[in-house]
Amino acid sequence: MEFRHWMENSEAVLEAVGAENNILVGSSMGGWISLLLASRSKLKQKIKALVLIAPALNFLRPFYQQIYANSGENVRRSLDNGEVS
Numbered sequence: 823m824e825f826r827h828w829m830e831n832s833e834a835v836l837e838a839v840g841a842e843n844n845i846l847v848g849s850s851m852g853g854w855i856s857l858l859l860a861s862r863s864k865l866k867q868k869i870k871a872l873v874l875i876a877p878a879l880n881f882l883r884p885f886y887q888q889i890y891a892n893s894g895e896n897v898r899r900s901l902d903n904g905e906v907s
Contacts, residue, residue, distance in 0.1 A: 832859055836868060843870040853877025 832855050836844065846869060848856035853874035860869045890898060 828855060829858060833862070833865065836865055840868055842868060844868050845871045845873060847873040847875075848877065849875040850878045854879060 828851075836859060846856040846859060848854070853872075854877055856872050856874060857877065857879070859865050860872055890901060893901070
């Protein structure tokens with residue numbers, strides 16, 4: 823199973839059975855998935871809090887670097903400024 827499938831499955835569960843004030847708990851890659859879910863505009867209103875235990879924030883660093891290198895100047899500037907779209 824690929825990472826995108828884990829994201830899609832997590833998002834589907836949150837949308838289908840999640841309440842209005844969810845608390846996401848994640849360890850390692852689960853922490854990374856929780857952070858990504860909380861950054862999605864359509865989901866962040868449903869997430870009240872995050873409890874992250876040793877989140878693997880650099881888990882996808884090599885892929886991030888590849889995406890960053892292939893992105894335009896505006897996208898790289900936004901990422902450098904910590905903006906989330």
